[in-house]
Amino acid sequence: MLTLSSDFGTPYPAAMKGVLLSKTDARLVDVSHDFPRQDVRTAAFWLREVLPYFPSSVHLVVVDPGVGTDRAALVVRAGDHAFVGPDNGVLVPAARRLADGGDIAAFAIEDGDAESSTFHGRDVFAPAAAAVHEAGIENIADLDRCTPVDDIEEFRFSDPEYRDDAIAGEVLVVDGFGNAITNVPGRVLKGRFGGTVAVNGESIRVARSYAHVEPGERLVTVGSHENVELAVNRGRGERDFGVAVGDTVRLSFE
Known part of the structure; x- marks a missing residue:
């Protein structure tokens, strides 16, 4: 192939x-x-x-x-x-x-x-x-x-920074649906589905999938890539969260 x-x-x-x-x-x-x-x-x-x-x-x-x-x-x-x-x-x-x-x-x-x-x-x-x-x-x-x-050009994605009860991550890419995919590993949301997390100071629901919130509602979830992503049910996460590729995303746990 x-x-x-x-x-x-x-x-x-x-x-x-x-x-x-x-x-x-x-x-x-x-x-x-x-x-x-x-x-x-x-x-x-x-x-x-x-x-x-x-x-x-x-x-x-x-x-x-x-x-x-x-x-x-x-x-x-x-x-x-x-x-x-x-x-x-x-x-x-x-x-x-x-x-x-x-x-x-x-x-x-x-x-x-x-x-x-x-x-x-x-x-x-x-x-x-x-x-x-x-x-x-x-x-x-x-x-x-x-x-x-021996020497080739490397490309490595940045790692998030962990600070007490907060994480400073970065938007790596935005997919065709508008989901803002971060470099924060999805494991940080373990046990938090159904609760909330503060994203850049705003309280946002943590959900297992897009349809677990109302249409037009923002959510934080774990994508198929196993990273945290910012999304909107039937909307565009990068627009409604006001983020773009390379932007810092701060998650703090309430």
Whole structure:
């Protein structure tokens, strides 16, 4: 299986698929081509949450604001998965999760003969992903255009700060429903469902799911990613809580 993820929208992913289909008979699966443009952080978060549900695969990821610069092109091996994409950190959180505590191995891809300086998804990453698929993930080191590298760009999400009976967290991403997903682990709400928590000084109900409060009502819950999120039943949490990606969220327990 070979997955594709990008911020390209349409029609650019079709060109990558054309290249892949000319070089491999791998089953192609789109993860998303609607990641926010040039937003490495959001793409890294969702890939970390989604890709572990796939069987052994090659994951082609192109969210690449540095295309055409001297940033490296990478293949990263993590367990029985491989990632192909830019060296800007977008691959790392998912790769580390799929490595399950083991090491990841990175290889630089030679890209000197790319036809375009603005579309490495088509000209560099897609051919490399096809080559990895055809060679086998365990044989990446044998590919002619792949050179082992020790230093790659890391991307790590911030950790919350714990202060007595309060936690200072951060909004990591906002999903398509408007849920503001924080870096606060959901375990802090254990035993608090049905009660309240103060969010930036306002008392908000803690609920197991959106429908446990009235339509239009705000709530604090634990999402499928196991993080605390700020939401509104049939509404948008980021709007009604007045938060955006990167904002601080202070939780205090009443």
